[in-house]
Amino acid sequence: MLTELPTEIQTYISSIQKNNSGYEHLTTTPGFIESESLVRNTVIAFYMGKNILLKGPTGSGKTRLAETLSAIYKQPMHSINCSIDLDAESLLGFKTIKQIDGQSQIEFVEGPVIKAMKNGHTLYIDEINMARPETLPILNGVLDYRKTITNPFTSEVVKAHPNFRVVAAINEGYVGTTPLNEALKNRFVIFHVAYLTGEQLKQVIKEQTNLENAEVIEYMVKLADEIIKETKRGKISEEAASTRALLDACDLAVYLSPLTAIRHAIAEKLEDEREKNFVINLAETYFKE
Ligand SMILES: Nc1ncnc2c1ncn2[C@@H]1O[C@H](COP(=O)(O)OP(=O)(O)OP(=O)(O)O)[C@@H](O)[C@H]1O
Ligand SMILES: [Mg+2]
DSSP states (O other): OOOOOOHHHHHHHHHHHHHSOOOTTOSSSSOOOOOTTHHHHHHHHHHTTOOEEEEOOTTSSHHHHHHHHHHHTTOOEEEEEOOTTOOHHHHHEEEEEEEETTEEEEEEEEOHHHHHHHHTOEEEEETGGGSOTTTGGGGHHHHSTTOEEEOTTTOOEEEOOTTOEEEEEEOTTOTTOOOOOHHHHTTSEEEEOOOOOHHHHHHHHHHHSSOOOHHHHHHHHHHHHHHHHHHHTTSSOGGGGOHHHHHHHHHHTTTSOHHHHHHHHTGGGOSOHHHHHHHHHHHHTTOOO
16 A cells, blocks of 8 residues: 655646646756656655666656756756766865965865755766766765765765755766666666657657657657667667657758758767668658658
8 A cells, every 4th residue: 555645746746647747837948758657756756865866878868857856846956977087076075275355265165965965955966887986985975864974175074954865877888887886876766767759759859849840750759769669679779769869850850851860860870880771771761852
């Protein structure tokens, strides 16, 4: 038997389920289009204060979803982009010298983790598996029930504001990524973000691109659905079905022929000549030059 959701969260969820509207109060518009209960489930986890890890290929909407979650709670989002160079200073902040009344004083400039914790904002950790394995354990105390960190640069003990939330994103199988450390992974609840298809994809095209030709939109969606089928069969790389790439193709198709648009926004991104041709051939079944 499930416990009933608090009214606040129910109101939000029913608005997305009804008509994908209800985003009027969001800072980022348009909102995230619901697919397979992803928004519903992540909203609930976010509401409960769980750290959320979004797993999905490039251009599948991970960042957009994190922004939407943060916007639902009317909180700003601070982002960290992980890389080999990510260090404690880029997470927590750094000391600098400031002139006050002609006097040099040391001041600490707060980094994204400290800012988000103190103000009850959202912390977005992008490409969390790109960081060096020894860097992120510094956040272990931030990511478990303690929600606390002792800032090594100032010795200040920072306890997170109750609204503090963490969303991380991971792009599996990407060059340069390492498997996520088990203790780190264990601190998250994990959601898969897949490329959009069918009606949902059509809705995103209508909301986020300048393309208005209904027939071209229809075929673009059919093409995307077909590409997704082929990626699942292992015929072409997963990123060929990227929602971001398709939205670019739709924008270009306002002024360029759809085939040219697809070539530059989708096919040319594929390394393998065979895959490139495969996408073009597939597109030629829908569009003529
Ligand atoms: N469900 C969705 N609702 C609304 N927009 C979406 C959705 N899925 C994807 N998009 C759109 O697709 C594009 C790519 O999304 P986003 O940048 O969030 O991808 P990502 O998963 O963060 O990619 P990367 O791993 O490369 O950072 C954006 O323009 C976003 O608005
Ligand atoms: Mg992103």
